[in-house]
Amino acid sequence: MLRIGIGNDTHRLVAGRPLIIGGVNVPYEFGPEGHSDSDALAHAVIDAVLGALAEGDIGVHFPDGDPQWKDANSFKMLRHVMRLMKKRGFHAVNADATVMLERPKLREHVDQMRENLAEVLQLNIASVSVKAKTGEGLDAVGRGEAVSAQAIVLLSD
Numbered sequence: 001m002l003r004i005g006i007g008n009d010t011h012r013l014v015a016g017r018p019l020i021i022g023g024v025n026v027p028y029e030f031g032p033e034g035h036s037d038s039d040a041l042a043h044a045v046i047d048a049v050l051g052a053l054a055e056g057d058i059g060v061h062f063p064d065g066d067p068q069w070k071d072a073n074s075f076k077m078l079r080h081v082m083r084l085m086k087k088r089g090f091h092a093v094n095a096d097a098t099v100m101l102e103r104p105k106l107r108e109h110v111d112q113m114r115e116n117l118a119e120v121l122q123l124n125i126a127s128v129s130v131k132a133k134t135g136e137g138l139d140a141v142g143r144g145e146a147v148s149a150q151a152i153v154l155l156s157d
């Protein structure tokens, strides 16, 4: 059986936080505010996998107040969700994602993000797509106040 899931995540950008996207530490003066390392791309992928499994969302599995996930590496959270997926008898088929960020440009980091996600999703890099877009100066992303990501993941049993 095939199952598809969608994920969406946004974090406010604040001074003094590392900008981690798709497991890549992108040099910048602002980073996402949040409980974990607040990797919006990893969080969108987590929600996509959970969505495909109809297992709720990231907040259900990793509650904000839980000290276990304070400043946690979001890839650790993604690995946790992958174990849940395997327990349900599924594997990933492909993943597609878009990161929305006004600055800095992410193009040079995109392949590393794909590689990081491919490793955890146990996919060939050719089956993992990451696209980077700006907000064209509009909305919170466009004003440089937020980083946002969307992801779709297809699972098969």
Ligand SMILES: [Zn+2]
Pocket (backbone or CB within 6 Å): 009, 010, 011, 034, 038, 039, 040, 043
């Ligand atoms: Zn998040």
